[in-house]
Amino acid sequence: MLKRTLKVRLYPTGEQKQALKELQIRCVKLWNRANYLIRQEYFKSGKILSYETVYNLVKNSSDYKALPTDTAQAVLKKLSESWNSFKELKKLEEENKLPKHIKKVSPPKYFKDRKKNQTLPMSVIPILAPRSYSLGDFSFSFAVPKDFKQTYGIKKRLEILATYKIPYSSYKLKRAEILNRNGKWYVHISVEIPKAGIDKTQKVNYASIDLGIRNLITLAVYESDKKLTRVYQFKAKELLKEWKYWNRRIAKYQSKLAKSGHKGYSLKLRKLYEKRNKRLKVAIQQMANKIVQILERYGVKEVFVGDLTGIREGKDYGKKLNKLLHNFWIRKEILRVLSYKLEEAGIGLTPIPEAYTSKVCFNCGLEVKRPKQHFIVCQKCGKLHSDTNGAINILKRGLKLKSLEWNKVREIHLVWKFKRTNRWIFRYKPLSGANSVLRTSSENIQKEQRQTPCEGKALTPANAGCYC
Numbered sequence: 440m441l442k443r444t445l446k447v448r449l450y451p452t453g454e455q456k457q458a459l460k461e462l463q464i465r466c467v468k469l470w471n472r473a474n475y476l477i478r479q480e481y482f483k484s485g486k487i488l489s490y491e492t493v494y495n496l497v498k499n500s501s502d503y504k505a506l507p508t509d510t511a512q513a514v515l516k517k518l519s520e521s522w523n524s525f526k527e528l529k530k531l532e533e534e535n536k537l538p539k540h541i542k543k544v545s546p547p548k549y550f551k552d553r554k555k556n557q558t559l560p561m562s563v564i565p566i567l568a569p570r571s572y573s574l575g576d577f578s579f580s581f582a583v584p585k586d587f588k589q590t591y592g593i594k595k596r597l598e599i600l601a602t603y604k605i606p607y608s609s610y611k612l613k614r615a616e617i618l619n620r621n622g623k624w625y626v627h628i629s630v631e632i633p634k635a636g637i638d639k640t641q642k643v644n645y646a647s648i649d650l651g652i653r654n655l656i657t658l659a660v661y662e663s664d665k666k667l668t669r670v671y672q673f674k675a676k677e678l679l680k681e682w683k684y685w686n687r688r689i690a691k692y693q694s695k696l697a698k699s700g701h702k703g704y705s706l707k708l709r710k711l712y713e714k715r716n717k718r719l720k721v722a723i724q725q726m727a728n729k730i731v732q733i734l735e736r737y738g739v740k741e742v743f744v745g746d747l748t749g750i751r752e753g754k755d756y757g758k759k760l761n762k763l764l765h766n767f768w769i770r771k772e773i774l775r776v777l778s779y780k781l782e783e784a785g786i787g788l789t790p791i792p793e794a795y796t797s798k799v800c801f802n803c804g805l806e807v808k809r810p811k812q813h814f815i816v817c818q819k820c821g822k823l824h825s826d827t828n829g830a831i832n833i834l835k836r837g838l839k840l841k842s843l844e845w846n847k848v849r850e851i852h853l854v855w856k857f858k859r860t861n862r863w864i865f866r867y868k869p870l871s872g873a874n875s876v877l878r879t880s881s882e883n884i885q886k887e888q889r890q891t892p893c894e895g896k897a898l899t900p901a902n903a904g905c906y907c
C-alpha cells in the first residue's frame with residue numbers, strides 16, 4: 440500500500456467560514472479537556488492514559504457531544520497519537536538518541552494563549568472516516584453538529600464548493616483534515632493506493648537512467664527480444680533558458696529594490712523565487728510522466744540508475760550549465776519525483792555503481808577520449824554522445840551483459856517547450872543538419888517515429904554525429 444495525500448481546495452462562503460471556525464473552537468475545547476485529564480495523570484503517576492480510557496472519561500461530556508461522533512473521536516485519536524510520539528521521543532531522549540533538530544521534549548500542549556487567556560482555534564478539524572464526508576462534483580460535504588441547523592441552517596451535512604484532482608476508484612480514502620492556511624481553506628485526505636502488481640508476463644524489459652547536466656536525464660530502454668536499445672535524451676537547454684529568464688527577472692527586481700533603498704523582506708521577490716522553482720518542478724513532473732509512459736510502452740519492469748549520491752567525476756559541465764547544476768536540489772527533486780512515479784507504476788528502481796561508466800566505450804570496453812564535453816571518441820568505434828554512452832554502460836552493468844551491438848542503438852531527443860505547450864516534445868535532427876522540429880502528440884510515440892527522417896537507420900560510427 441502506498442500512502443498519499445489528496446489535497447482539496449475549499450471555497451466556503453462567509454457563513455460557512457463562520458461554521459468552520461466554530462468547529463475549530465469546539466475541537467479545541469474537547470482537546471483541552473481530554474489533554475487536561477492525561478496531563479494530570481502523567482504528572483501524578485508518569486502513566487499515559489490510553490485512547491479507550493480517555494474516550495470513556497469524556498464521552499458523556501458536553502464538549503464531546505458538541506461535535507459529530509467521527510470528529511470527536513478523531514480529535515481524541517490525534518491527541519492519543521501525539522502522546523504516543525511524546526512517549527517515543529522521551530525514550531530516545533533517555534537513550535541519548537534524540538535527533539539534533541529537537542532540543543526539548545515536552546508533552547502535548549493546550550491550544551491556549553496564556554497572555555490573553557484565550558482559547559486558540561484548533562489547527563485542523565479532523566474527520567475520522569469517509570462515512571462522515573463525501574466528495575461530489577465540485578463539492579466537499581461533511582457531517583456537522585446537530586445544533587448547526589438552528590444557528591446556520593445546515594441540515595446534517597455542510598456542503599462547500601471545492602476543486603480537486605479526482606482520485607482513481609482503486610484509491611481508498613481514509614482520515615480527512617480540514618485546515619486553514621494563510622486564509623485559504625483546504626481538506627487533506629489520506630489515501631491508500633494499492634501497489635500496482637508487477638505483472639511478469641507483460642513486463643520483460645529493462646532500462647537505465649543516467650542523470651546529467653546537459654541532458655537532465657538520459658534514459659536507455661533495452662528491448663530484449665529485438666536486442667534493440669533506445670536512448671532518450673531529455674535536453675536541459677530549453678529548461679535552462681526558462682531558468683535564466685526567471686533569474687533575470689529576479690535580478691532586475693533586486694536592483695530595483697536596492698535603488699529604492701528597500702531593505703529586508705519583499706513579498707514580490709519571494710513570489711518570483713517561488714514561481715521560478717515551481718516552473719522547474721512542473722518540468723520535472725512532466726519529465727517523470729513521460730519516462731513512465733515510455734517505460735510502460737516497452738514493458739519495462741526494472742530501471743537501473745547510476746550512483747544517486749554525487750555528481751560523477753569527469754561529467755559534462757559547461758560553464759553556462761554550472762549554475763543550474765549548483766542548485767543541487769534539482770537532482771534531488773528529479774530522483775524524488777521519479778522514484779515516486781515508478782513506485783506507483785510498479786516498476787523497480789535499482790541503484791548501480793557508476794564508476795568508469797563514462798570512461799569506457801560501451802561497445803568495445805576500451806578507454807575513450809573526450810575532446811569535447813559532450814562527446815567521447817573511441818579509437819575503434821568512433822564518436823558518440825557521452826551521456827548515451829554512460830546510460831548504456833549502466834544498462835550493461837545492471838543486466839550483466841557482455842556486449843551490446845552498436846548498430847542496434849537508437850538515439851531520440853526530447854526538449855522542454857515551456858512557451859505555450861508546457862511539455863516535453865520529441866525533436867529530430869535530420870542528417871542535413873537543419874533543425875526540424877516535429878510537433879506531435881505525446882500519446883503516439885510510434886507514429887512520430889515513423890515520421891522521423893532518419894528512422895530505421897542505426898547509429899553507426901559513420902553517422903554518429905546525426906543523433907536521430
Ligand SMILES: [Zn+2]
Pocket residue numbers: 800801802803804805817818819820821
Ligand atoms: Zn569502442
